[in-house]
Amino acid sequence: MVAKLPEKTVAAWARLIRAEQALLDRVEADLKAEGLPPLVWYDVLLELRRSAEGRLRHRDLAARMLLAKHNLSRLVDRMAADGLLERLPVEDDGRGAHICLSRKGAELQRRMWPVYARSIARHFANRLDDDDIADLTRVLAKLA
Amino acid sequence: MVAKLPEKTVAAWARLIRAEQALLDRVEADLKAEGLPPLVWYDVLLELRRSAEGRLRHRDLAARMLLAKHNLSRLVDRMAADGLLERLPVEDDGRGAHICLSRKGAELQRRMWPVYARSIARHFANRLDDDDIADLTRVLAKLA
DNA sequence: TAAGATTGACGTTTCAATCTTG
DNA sequence: CAAGATTGAAACGTCAATCTTA
Numbered sequence: 001m002v003a004k005l006p007e008k009t010v011a012a013w014a015r016l017i018r019a020e021q022a023l024l025d026r027v028e029a030d031l032k033a034e035g036l037p038p039l040v041w042y043d044v045l046l047e048l049r050r051s052a053e054g055r056l057r058h059r060d061l062a063a064r065m066l067l068a069k070h071n072l073s074r075l076v077d078r079m080a081a082d083g084l085l086e087r088l089p090v091e092d093d094g095r096g097a098h099i100c101l102s103r104k105g106a107e108l109q110r111r112m113w114p115v116y117a118r119s120i121a122r123h124f125a126n127r128l129d130d131d132d133i134a135d136l137t138r139v140l141a142k143l144a
Numbered sequence: 145m146v147a148k149l150p151e152k153t154v155a156a157w158a159r160l161i162r163a164e165q166a167l168l169d170r171v172e173a174d175l176k177a178e179g180l181p182p183l184v185w186y187d188v189l190l191e192l193r194r195s196a197e198g199r200l201r202h203r204d205l206a207a208r209m210l211l212a213k214h215n216l217s218r219l220v221d222r223m224a225a226d227g228l229l230e231r232l233p234v235e236d237d238g239r240g241a242h243i244c245l246s247r248k249g250a251e252l253q254r255r256m257w258p259v260y261a262r263s264i265a266r267h268f269a270n271r272l273d274d275d276d277i278a279d280l281t282r283v284l285a286k287l288a
Numbered sequence: 289t290a291a292g293a294t295t296g297a298c299g300t301t302t303c304a305a306t307c308t309t310g
Numbered sequence: 311c312a313a314g315a316t317t318g319a320a321a322c323g324t325c326a327a328t329c330t331t332a
Contacts, residue, residue, distance in 0.1 A: 005261055009269045012277045015284045016268075017210050020164040023287065025212075058315060066161045068169075070302060073316050078300090095309045095314045117149050124160075125153045127286045133156045135279040140159045142271045143167065202293060214324060217294050222322090239292045239331045 023123055030119040036112050040067045041079060045109035048085070048101040055100040057090060084108055167267055174263040180256050184211045185223060189253035192229070192245040199244040201234060228252055 028039055047064045048054055056064070062072050069075055076099055079085045084105035090096035101109075128136070172183055191208045192198055200208070206216050213219055220243055223229045228249035234240035245253075272280070 005265060005269055008281070009272075009277055010264070012281045012284070013264050013268055014210055015281060015288075016164060017168070019284045019287045020160060021211060024161070059313090066158055067165060071300095071316090074300075077316095090314095093310075093314080097315065120154070120157050121149060124157055124287065125149055128153075128283065132283045132286065133153055136283045137152070137156045137159060139272065139276045139280045140156070140163045142276065143163045143268065144159075203291090215294090215322095218323075221294095234292095237292080237332075241293065 026123045027116065027119045030122075031112070031115060034115045036115060037108075039116070040065075040069065040075065041084075042109065042112050042116060043067050044075065044079060044099075045084065045101065045105055045112070048099065049106060049109050054106070055088070055098045058097050058099060061099055079105070170267045171260065171263045174266075175256070175259060178259045180259060181252075183260075184209075184213065184219065185228075186253065186256050186260060187211050188219065188223060188243075189228065189245065189249055189256070192243065193250060193253050198250070199232070199242045202241050202243060205243055223249070 024039070031037070031039060031042075043065045044061065047061055048056055051060075058072060058076070062068060076085060076087070080087060082104075084102055086100045086102055088098045088100055090098055168183070175181070175183060175186075187209045188205065191205055192200055195204075202216060202220070206212065220229060220231070224231060226248075228246055230244045230246055232242045232244055234242055
């Protein structure tokens with residue numbers, strides 16, 4: 001059986017993909033223009049910062065990230081090599097690893113946020129009013 | 145100056161990114177489960193199929209794609225190696241290349257669509273009503 | 289000189305295989 | 311055996327440099 005999709009639905013789908021790709025591209029470009037690392041690095045730093053003790057287990061970090069990466073180990077490697085993170089063993093689970101935010105990592109997060117926020121404002125928030133935000137939120141919630 | 149973004153706006157932004165990532169992941173997974181190539185291949189095949197003569201110049205193809213890739217040459221290489229496309233010189237512009245859909249490429253597009261459509265239905269269309277689609281379309285249009 | 293496209297070098301992602309502990 | 315995480319090999323994407331023609 002071939003699904004019969006209304007033209008409008010397919011158009012909305014295409015628009016969603018295209019819009020989101022464009023948004024991400026613009027934000028990445030803004031970060032790069034300021035000499036900052038990519039968005040996925042911010043994603044890691046922010047989730048660690050938000051967490052109770054500035055650290056998360058590998059799997060928990062993966063679950064919270066906006067841009068879920070299939071293989072976090074490599075990303076963590078690079079960020080650790082830059083001194084932004086540290087890996088520590090988990091006390092009562094010898095398999096696990098805690099990813100810990102370093103002082104330098106926290107500082108980078110603070111430095112990135114204004115640029116990221118300005119970018120969200122310019123490409124997203126400034127183009128929408130409160131009703132738009134409400135509608136968008138409602139619709140996206142149904143897709144979760 | 146630090147942009148002051150309302151909490152709701154940031155939440156909507158995060159939701160948008162997360163929802164779209166999840167949607168793409170699910171669709172890719174559905175394609176793969178049927179032994180089909182990734183979505184970006186479909187993107188190429190569809191745009192060629194839609195075009196007047198089953199062919200487009202490199203730059204025109206790039207402009208129409210949903211998942212705009214920075215370097216199409218490599219992608220076209222792989223698809224051509226699979227016999228799905230052919231490259232032909234452009235008559236009156238020695239610089240250009242026409243990317244031409246082969247019979248095999250057209251056949252793959254036809255084979256992929258039902259799977260893709262079912263995937264869009266399952267993860268997107270079936271969860272939304274007409275008002276949702278209309279609202280989403282309206283909001284996304286403002287971001288273009 | 290600029291536009292259209294390809295290439296080389298490099299970095300990143302992905303998948304499956306692996307290793308270790310529960 | 312399952313869960314958590316890392317690793318090797320290969321596929322893929324990216325950027326800058328290049329080549330060719332307008």
